[in-house]
Amino acid sequence: MAAISLVVTSTLQENATREVLAQAGLMIDSAAAIRTYTETEIGPLLDDKMASAFRPQSVPFYAATQHFITLRKEHPDYAYKEATLNPTNPRDRATDWEADIVQRFRNDGATRQVSGTRETPMGRSLYVARPIRVEAGCLACHSLPSAAPATMLARYGSDNGFGWQPDEVVGAQIVSVPFASAEANAGRVRREVLTAIGAVLASVWLIVNASLYLLVIRPVRRIARIADQVSLGDTAAPDFPKGGGAEVTALSAAFNRMRKSLDKALRMLGG
Structure with a gap:
């Protein structure tokens, strides 16, 4: 700005x-x-x-x-x-x-x-x-x-x-x-332009933050919470979520595979 x-x-x-x-x-x-x-x-x-x-x-x-x-x-x-x-x-x-x-x-x-x-x-x-x-x-x-x-x-x-x-x-x-009249017009146009640009930037900021929250932050928080449960041996913990962006989805799939592998290893050790 x-x-x-x-x-x-x-x-x-x-x-x-x-x-x-x-x-x-x-x-x-x-x-x-x-x-x-x-x-x-x-x-x-x-x-x-x-x-x-x-x-x-x-x-x-x-x-x-x-x-x-x-x-x-x-x-x-x-x-x-x-x-x-x-x-x-x-x-x-x-x-x-x-x-x-x-x-x-x-x-x-x-x-x-x-x-x-x-x-x-x-x-x-x-x-x-x-x-x-x-x-x-x-x-x-x-x-x-x-x-x-x-x-x-x-x-x-x-x-x-x-x-x-x-x-x-x-x-x-x-x-x-x-100069007074021309400067007054220039000041008015400046305020209008900066107000419009400020509104656009604020809208972009809100959209970007909302998108980050929905596609990255919220899914990652859920993954972290479930991973914490799994690390404590909670077998009733839900599967890692599949929602979010492509990278978050890939991360969830990797965590789910790791969890399945971990479960199989524990069963083998228990048997």
């Missing part, structure tokens, strides 16, 4: 991790889809209105973040952030641990995704991150303040969110998914 418990626990933990990773990957893919939709469908509709007022709804980063802010109203344990080292919107500024992830992408351009776990006030959480690289469309607003729309400067100022270079890693999409 100890070995089975270790194997089951390890397997279920791996499955829980895969499940959480799959959820996080789906969330990032959803964010990418929202960004693409905003860039191709929403942005062109708002281009002519940017002269009078800056429309953040046309920014893919903003659209993805707003989508997940709405999602968090129903799922407060889930989090999504486009963490940026030098963002236009201060709310997107990377925290220390997020900045470490961004720096990891900057140091290794071949890295496309990283994942790990961290403790949060809501419990243990798994995060998945992908790099945010500067694309050609980003430079219209983030290269130099002089090139940015005046309405954007009026809204956010000219101190942050500029100086980006083509293909530079400036941030990371980071999704955090709680």
Whole structure:
């Protein structure tokens, strides 16, 4: 049971991790889809209105973040952030641990995704991150303040969110998914599996013990009792029993032959 418990626990933990990773990957893919939709469908509709007022709804980063802010109203344990080292919107500024992830992408351009776990006030959480690289469309607003729309400067100022270079890693999409639900499911399945295995083992133990008692222990006890009577010269002792397993039956037959031979020898001596 100890070995089975270790194997089951390890397997279920791996499955829980895969499940959480799959959820996080789906969330990032959803964010990418929202960004693409905003860039191709929403942005062109708002281009002519940017002269009078800056429309953040046309920014893919903003659209993805707003989508997940709405999602968090129903799922407060889930989090999504486009963490940026030098963002236009201060709310997107990377925290220390997020900045470490961004720096990891900057140091290794071949890295496309990283994942790990961290403790949060809501419990243990798994995060998945992908790099945010500067694309050609980003430079219209983030290269130099002089090139940015005046309405954007009026809204956010000219101190942050500029100086980006083509293909530079400036941030990371980071999704955090709680482990609690997956771990609770894994714990429930573990209890059910171990209970079922324990019941099977207990049943096998009872069947094996009952079989040993009926086929071996009880016949051997009867043989021992009769042999004890015979050794004391009790000629009225019954024959050795023939029931039980094949080996016990053979033993009884051997004892019966020995008893007959002993009786014949005693009669010969007596005659």
